[in-house]
Amino acid sequence: MMRILPAALALTLLAGVTAPAHAKVSKSCIAGIKKTVKRAGVKPSLVDKALDGAKFNEKVVRFSRSQPEFRTRIWDYMAFLVDPARIADGKAKMSKHASTLAAVEKKYGVDRYIIAALWGIESDYGQIRGEFFLPHAMANLICANRKKRLFTRQLIAGLKLVQKGDVRLDDLYSSWASAFGQTQFIPETYRRLAVDFDRDGRRDLVNSIPDALASTANFMVKAGWRSNEPWGFEVKLPKGYRGPSGRKRRASVQTWAKRGLTNVDGSPLRSNYSAGLLLPAGKSGPAFLVTRNFNALYSYNAAESYALAIGHLSDRLKGKGPLVKRWPTNDPGLTRAQRLQLQKLLLAAGYDIGEADGKIGPITTRAIKKVQAKAGMKQNGRPSMAVLKALGG
Numbered sequence: 001m002m003r004i005l006p007a008a009l010a011l012t013l014l015a016g017v018t019a020p021a022h023a024k025v026s027k028s029c030i031a032g033i034k035k036t037v038k039r040a041g042v043k044p045s046l047v048d049k050a051l052d053g054a055k056f057n058e059k060v061v062r063f064s065r066s067q068p069e070f071r072t073r074i075w076d077y078m079a080f081l082v083d084p085a086r087i088a089d090g091k092a093k094m095s096k097h098a099s100t101l102a103a104v105e106k107k108y109g110v111d112r113y114i115i116a117a118l119w120g121i122e123s124d125y126g127q128i129r130g131e132f133f134l135p136h137a138m139a140n141l142i143c144a145n146r147k148k149r150l151f152t153r154q155l156i157a158g159l160k161l162v163q164k165g166d167v168r169l170d171d172l173y174s175s176w177a178s179a180f181g182q183t184q185f186i187p188e189t190y191r192r193l194a195v196d197f198d199r200d201g202r203r204d205l206v207n208s209i210p211d212a213l214a215s216t217a218n219f220m221v222k223a224g225w226r227s228n229e230p231w232g233f234e235v236k237l238p239k240g241y242r243g244p245s246g247r248k249r250r251a252s253v254q255t256w257a258k259r260g261l262t263n264v265d266g267s268p269l270r271s272n273y274s275a276g277l278l279l280p281a282g283k284s285g286p287a288f289l290v291t292r293n294f295n296a297l298y299s300y301n302a303a304e305s306y307a308l309a310i311g312h313l314s315d316r317l318k319g320k321g322p323l324v325k326r327w328p329t330n331d332p333g334l335t336r337a338q339r340l341q342l343q344k345l346l347l348a349a350g351y352d353i354g355e356a357d358g359k360i361g362p363i364t365t366r367a368i369k370k371v372q373a374k375a376g377m378k379q380n381g382r383p384s385m386a387v388l389k390a391l392g393g
Contacts, residue, residue, distance in 0.1 A: 126212075372387065
């Protein structure tokens with residue numbers, strides 16, 4: 001697996017677990033980290049500049065203990081990531097950078113819509129940069145003993161990128177997990193797979209869109225992307241289906257046809273590659289046949305919900321419509337615009353949640369629970385359509 005940590009920046013803001021009070025950043029811990037990094041070949045002056053002033057950051061440690069890809073309802077996750085704004089912004093960005101995307105697709109054989117979808121979900125097409133200064137974030141995780149060896153390697157790799165001249169120290173703003181740049185590579189992945197596509201002598205995934213998009217395509221090729229296959233597609237299950245499912249239980253598309261599956265419009269399946277049956281919400285929700293290319297997407301961020309969001313967004317960027325089968329819920333998830341509206345309504349109702357920014361953190365979650373309590377709803381803090389309606393939205 002090339003990448004083992006979630007990296008979609010905005011999604012970490014869904015976390016709501018409080019970090020332990022003892023997870024502090026002590027002078028002795030920082031001194032030990034400095035010694036280790038210098039011993040690994042990073043210049044002492046760079047190490048000192050990067051780590052001096054590091055302080056405890058509760059959010060970094062809290063985010064490390066809660067990964068939304070694995071605890072968020074699939075319909076919430078998809079509503080948040082594949083919303084009208086991201087689709088419209090993606091089409092505009094693809095038009096603006098059409099020549100770069102075409103060149104990247106030609107060189108690497110990776111669908112330009114997939115590349116654009118990854119770009120869109122990872123950094124909202126370059127509009128969102130990391131929230132945390134990477135060296136300080138890594139110091140927090142190391143001192144909190146959160147996968148200490150892994151994050152020590154990311155710290156060393158990140159500073160070596162600066163030492164080499166690929167990026168500036170001031171550009172090392174990342175997710176809590178160290179992923180940074182327009183398509184969110186962790187430093188070790190950056191060192192191995194980043195490419196200088198604009199040929200300026202630097203592999204700059206922060207400020208160079210060509211470098212970022214080409215590096216993402218290079219990642220996908222190394223992850224096993226096949227240019228002659230789709231990522232997958234929505235299908236229709238036969239009534240009472242009791243056959244196998246799971247992305248790893250692959251069979252030929254024709255075998256799935258014999259099991260009674262059809263295209264979502266009811267037409268016969270006709271393809272010659274193998275695929276697995278993905279049922280992210282069970283048999284009552286949308287069903288998908290997913291190929292090895294889905295597994296390549298999965299390797300970018302090890303969550304099936306993430307890979308599905310990338311695939312579906314790429315389809316929407318191509319002009320395809322929404323999923324045909326609805327998610328099995330009477331309380332749909334909210335888009336980013338609706339989350340922002342919810343927060344504004346909370347403020348208008350007198351809940352002190354700070355600034356309305358569309359980011360659902362622990363303060364907003366607590367306020368939502370109070371709204372749910374007043375409305376006689378289950379108090380889970382979930383930003384949903386029912387909560388929005390309860391506030392008058």
